[in-house]
Amino acid sequence: MRHRESAWGSGPSEGYERLASRFRPTFRRIREGAVQRELDRKLLHEEIGWLKAAGFGAVRIPREEGGAGAALPELFHLLIELAEADSNLPQALRIHFGFVERILGLPDSPLRRRWLQRLADGDIVGNALTEIGEAKVGSYSTRLTAEEERLRLRGVKFYSTGTIYSDWIVVGATADDDSLVTAIVPASAEGVIIADDWTGFGQTLTGSGTTTFVGTPVDGDEVLARDTYAKYATAFAQMVHLATLAGIARAAARDVAEQVAERRRTYSHASASRAAEDPQVLQVVGRVRSQAYAAGAIVLKAAEAVQRACDAQSSGDPDLQDTANVEAEIETAQAQTIVARLTLDASASVFDALGASATVRTKGMDRYWRNARTIASHNPLIYKERIVGDYAVNGTRPPFAWQTGLATE
Structure with missing residues (x-):
């Protein structure tokens, strides 16, 4: 094993290497085309297909139900490895894995058994939850109404991450009795319009655009009450972002080491004739790698707290x-405030080791900072730091619902 691929620390369990070996060939295949996909803005339909074929979406499903039976720290470590290959993919699958947790927490029922089978068969779930425009915090403008003895959805969603790749969509809506519910519809259903109009400067291939529902029919057996979310759902959702950030840091550390090792050009005022022997350059590479190592270690520690909440x-x-x-909520918030900054600094520092030539677009080195900045903008750091501080000083409980919208006053 090459040095740059080792010394990241052991996996989260004795069986992790065996589990990861099942997916690593697919991760390597995904990594090979990552830069070109970014340059061409080529969506990830093919790569999602590879992951489905490998059974990745069912990694949390119990073995007796057709999955891999992975524990949560194992899942998050796998997501770090996947993010190292292409950080768009863990984010695109974030709602899918959150939905899996929701189904796993349900009591035995036809719905639970039906969904465990679908997930084991490889179905992928996307989301249509967040709304922009006039939607108020804690509410949905999207409506689920009974029309001529049939439930139908009407509304517009944004940040529909992963939905363009999905087989099913979970839709947050307001029911006729004004309760908030989750309706689940096939992505191919009548009246579903999925637009690839995400224009963010990072994570450009997540499909985080607009989804519109125009009288989309809903099966009454595919509606979930709001209280069916896993109690640790927000901590889980944050952990996917943290694993993605740790994977970005690791990819940046890998690339800067490879490029310094191959670099032949030098500066007149450099400390050595080759970058690979320049102590100042090696110091930068060492710092980036150490930041990536620390980010991964923090993520896995926080994952233990989410596993305890699950248990x-x-x-x-x-x-x-x-x-x-x-x-779990506090530990993931504590992790977020540090992992985000470690990754942002690491992804910016690689240019100190590589110089101006690293800014050439075809090398794709800029994508690490852009992607990290985009991920780190979720669930703002400033609020998380305040929440952690309020908990530490005053024992204040953290909020368990993160939603955006207009203030309700």
Whole structure:
């Protein structure tokens, strides 16, 4: 094994290497085309297909139900490896894996069994939750109404990450009784319009654009109440972003080491005739790699807290559940405030080691900072730092719902 591929620390379990070996050939295949896809803005339909064929979307499904039975720290470590190959993919699958957690937490029922089978068969779930425009915080303008003895969806969503690649879409909506519900519809259903109009400067291939529902029919058996979310759902969702950031840092560390090793040009005022022997350049490479290592280690530590919250959900002890959920929320917030900054600094510092030639677009080195900045803009750091501080000083419980919209006043 080459040095730059080792010394990242052991996996989160004794069986992790065996689990990861199943997916690493696919990850390598994805990595090979990452730069060209970015330059061409080629969507990830083919790569999602490779992951589906490998059973990646079912990695959390129990073995007896047709999945890989991975624990949460194993899932997040796999997402770090996938993000190292292409950071668009973990984000595109974020809602899918969150939905898997929701289904796993349901009591035995026809719906749970139906969805476990679909997920084990490789179906991918996308999202249509966030709204822009006049939607208020904590509400949906999208409506699920009964029309002529049929439920139908009408509304417009944005930030529909991953939906363009999905088989099913989970849609946040307001029902006729004004309750908030989740409707699940096939991506190919009547009245579903998915637009690839995401214009952000980073994570450009996640498909985070507009989804419109024009009288889309909904099966009454495919509607979930709001209280069916996993209690640790927000911590889980943040962990996917953190794993993505750690993977970006690792990819930047890998690329800067490879390019310094191959670099032949030097400066008149450099400290050595070759970059690979220049102590100042090596210091930059070492710092970037150390930042990537620290980011990954922090993510895996926070993953343990989310696993404890997951385990507590089935304990039947409300106090244990509450404590575990609060701790998971705080630990992921603490991790976010540091992992984001480690990755942003690492992805910017690579240019100090490589010089102006690294800014050539065809090398794709800029995508690491752009992607990290985009991911780090989710669930703003300034609020998370305040929440952590308020918890540490005053014991204030963290909020468990993150939504955007107009203030309700």
